[in-house]
Amino acid sequence: MEKLLKTNRRDFLKVAATATGGLFIGFYWSGCDSPKMKVLTDEEVLSQALDFNAYLSISPSGDIVIYSPNPELGQNIITSFPMIVAEELDADWSKVRVFQAPLDNDKFYRQLTGGSGAMPHSWERLRKAGATAKHLLLTAAAEKLGVGIDELEGKEGIIYHNGKKQFGYGEVAGEAAKLTAPDDVQLKDPENFKIIGTPVKNVKNKDMFTGMPLYGLDVYREGMVNAMIQRPPFGMKIKSVDDSAARSVSGVTDVIVFKNNVAVVGNSTWPLIKAKRQLRIEYEPDGSVESSFDHDRIMKEMLDSKTAQVMRKDGDVDTAFKNAAQVITSEYQCPFLSHSPMEPQNFFAHVKGDKVELIGPTQTPDRARMETAQLLGIPKENITVELTRLGGGFGRRLRADFVVEAAELSKILDKPVKVSWTREDDMTGGAYRPAVRYRFQAALDENGNMTAYKLRGAGINAGNSTRENNFPSGSVDNLLIENVEHRSPITTNAWRAPITNFLAYAEQSFLDEVALAAKKDPVEFRLALLDRAKKNPVGEIHYDIDRMRGVIEMAxxxxxxxxxKDVLQGFSVYFSHRSYVAQVADIVMDGGQAVLKKITAATDCGVVVHPTGANHQVRGGIVDGMGHAMFTNMTFENGLPRQRNFDTYRLIRMKEVPEIDVHYVDSGYDPTGLGEPALPPTGGAIANAIFAATGRRLRSQPFIEQKEFSDIKLEIRRT
Structure with missing residues (x-):
């Protein structure tokens, strides 16, 4: 049965004939009320185009164009979005094209990439855009033929009557533009999808494979200068600068000290890299924040603090622990991490009086504009932001520090400027994943039932280092979750699957410890807790019990x-960004050596729009989660990271990736997030498998630096 959906009047602001006679629909992404669509003249379309929120256009040739508002950083929405429109439109996919829209808050809503929210936010709006356009086209064709609209069928960009081809979509686009959009539109039953759920190629593959300019580092403007910046260690400020050697480097045109930074300026990047190494800068403490970098000691002291913020409390925890037959206590610790996108930070800025042009890779274009406006003291309406494709982000490009640097230098130099970061700049420039230490406690009764659960998170610039409403909350009668925060000069930021990227590993490893103490199978132990939450929930339940059970059972x-019996396994399951992922890691023993052979993942992300892209997201999340859990660490000395490039900051290598087997639960839900949810469970699954194989419990990341791992010969093999 097709789904009847009421069209919100702000979803479709304008319908008009374009200058070439095609259909042009203004489409609003927030779905709030606004005036109904009206017909515009060609001149009005050209003059008022910027008043639209988003655009679906159909040319007389039948070409369909969608302007995607969300930044593309590898999650492939630039392919998935047009797939949804084309599905409801019953378009010829070969004629669908998509373009990146610039920042425009008058037209777009939630024009950012973060929180795995692009698809959940846009799913219904994109479907309505395609379905409404199709209705208008069929109505126009029915009027031309003198038949009822129910007698017509649109298929692959062609309108049929009684099985005979009558018109291409482009042939009736002009007439369709003169019609009033309906209040109700029919959306397809998912069983009838023909494009959604198919392995469509990335629409930008050709551009990427042929080296077409796509990224911020490709940006060039006549008269532009390049700049690189030396930033201070954390907690320090400039005392003196000797730039004489830097200025003598051929190709360097200027050295500028601004705020707490030193910029070298020139016409290309290589002279700037050499010149930056020649800078002689003396620093002194800035006195703004306590600047001890002994983070291990600080976090241990925080766990023993008598004061903590209570995030959730259910039942009588103290009494439950007092009466427990057994108490299990463990601590888990995770380090700071760099985001390390393939493309280091960069941005182009041209300040022209009270107007600014910004171009580059950002996950939050409006934040880039707002902070630039605040810096320069000009109206935000005077600033344009053009988005390039992002060469990775993982949360680092949610910030706008690299944008503001470019704008400030352009203002100082009165020239267009492109600021580029080296890999060392990226590694030492801050905005890391926060470091956190957790203390878990669980109380068991004489039957091995968990009667109480406590978690205290101690984070360095982590904000709330817990997710107090995630499982097992709601399944335990007595529960206490607390948070302690330490402020450090080290800047931190959301890192792929914020907080849950390390909390999941710690929680899932600890639940295995509790299951072992209770003498219960780890999977059955979790399912029993879910049954308890289903039958007798404690407090509010913020996760879907059935969806979590579904991925556990499938995995x-x-x-x-x-x-x-020859395969030693570790299990983990987690809910984040509206989606559910369960994983099982397989280890076999070969000649006394533990071999990580396979990771099996079951995911419930609702409708899988683009299977190829979905598989990339799940596999990429697993590889990312595995690599950072096993290998990666960042430590500090006198405000500077000891790890400054990939020679000391150990990332996972291709040969170290095991077989990954990906499955999806068909839960019938609309799409939920997928860019991040596969990462959190991975560390726990691997750590639990290592314990099953070796009897060693890994309670800190990275695994390779722990004494419990020192004599474990873990090899990773792909079949």
């Missing part, structure tokens, strides 16, 4: 959990 089935 156990697909991995043959516990059925092969």
């Amino acid at each position: 156990a089935e697909k991995s043959n959990w516990g059925k092969n």
Whole structure:
């Protein structure tokens, strides 16, 4: 049965004939009320185009164009978005094209990439855009033929009557533009999808494969200068600068001290790299914040602090622990991490009086504009932001520090400027994943039932280092979750799957410890807790019990959990960004050596719009989660990271990626997030598998630096 959906009047602001006679629909992404669509003249379309929120256009040739408002950083929405429109439109996919829209808050809503929210936010709006356009086209064709609209069918960009081809979409686009959009539109039953759910190629593949300019580092403007910046260590300020050697480097045109930074300026980047190394800068403490970098000691002291912020409390925890037959206590610790996108930070800025042109890779274009406006004291309406494709972000490009630097230098130099960061700049420039230490406690009764659960998170610039409403909250009668925060001069930022990227590993490893103490199978132990939450919930439940159970059962089935005595397995499951992912890691022993052979993942992200892109997201999240759990660490000395490039900051290598087996639960839900949810469970699954194989419990990341791992010979093999 097709779904009848009421069209919100602000979803479709304008319908008009374009200058070439095609159909042009203004489409609003927030779905709030606004005037109904009206017909515009060609001149009005050209003059008022900027008043639209988003655009679906159909040319007389039948070409369909959608302008995607969200930044593209590899999650492939630039392909998935037009797939949704084309599906409801019943378009010829070969004629669908998509373009990146510039920042425009008058037209777009939530024009950012973060929180795995692009698809959940846009799903219904994109469907309505395609369905409404199709209705208008069929109505125009029905009027031309003198038949009822129910007698017509639109398929692959062609309108049929009684099975005979009558018109291409482009042939009736002009007439369709003169019609009034309906209040109600029919959306397809998912069983009838023909494009959604198919492995469509990335629409930008050709540009990427042929080296077409796509990224911020490709930006060039006549008269532009390049700049690189030496930034201070954390907690320090400039005392003196000797730039004489830097200025003598051929190709360097200027050296500028601004705020707490030193910029070298020239016509190309290589002279700037050499010149920056020649700078002689003396620093002194800035006195703004306590600047001890002994983070291990600080976090241990925080866990023993008598004051903490209570995030959630259910039942009588003290009494439950007092009466427990057994108490399990463990601590888990995770380090600072760099985001390390393939493309280091960069941005172009041209300040022209009270107007600014900004171009580059940002996850939050409006934040870039707002902070630039505040810096320069000009109206935000005077600033344009053009988005390039992002060469990775993982949360680092949510900030706008690299944008503001470019704008400030352009203002000082009165020239267009492109600021580029080296890999060392990126590694030492801050905005890391916060470091956190967790203390878990669980109380068991004489039957091995968990009667109480406590978690205290101690984070360095982590904000709330817990997710107090995630599982197992709601399944335990007595529960206490607390948070302690330490302020440090080290800047931190959201890092792929914020907080849950390390909390999931710690929680899922600890739940295995509790299951072992209770003498219960880890999977059955979790399912029993979910049953408890289903039948007798404690407090509010903020996760979907059935969806979590669904991925647990699928992962156990697909991995043959516990059925092969020669395969030692670790389990983990987590809910984040509206989606659910369960994973099983398989280890086999070969000649006394532990071999990580396979990771099986079951994901419930609702409708899978683009299977190829979805698989990339799940596999990429697993590889990212595995690599950072096992290998990556960032430590500090006198405000500077000891790890400054990939020679000392150990990332996972291709040969170290095991077989990854990906499955999806068809839950029938609309799409939920997928860019981040596969990462959090990975560390726990691997750590639990290592314990199953070796009896060693890994309670700190990275695993390779722990003494419990020192004599474990873990090899990773792909089949």
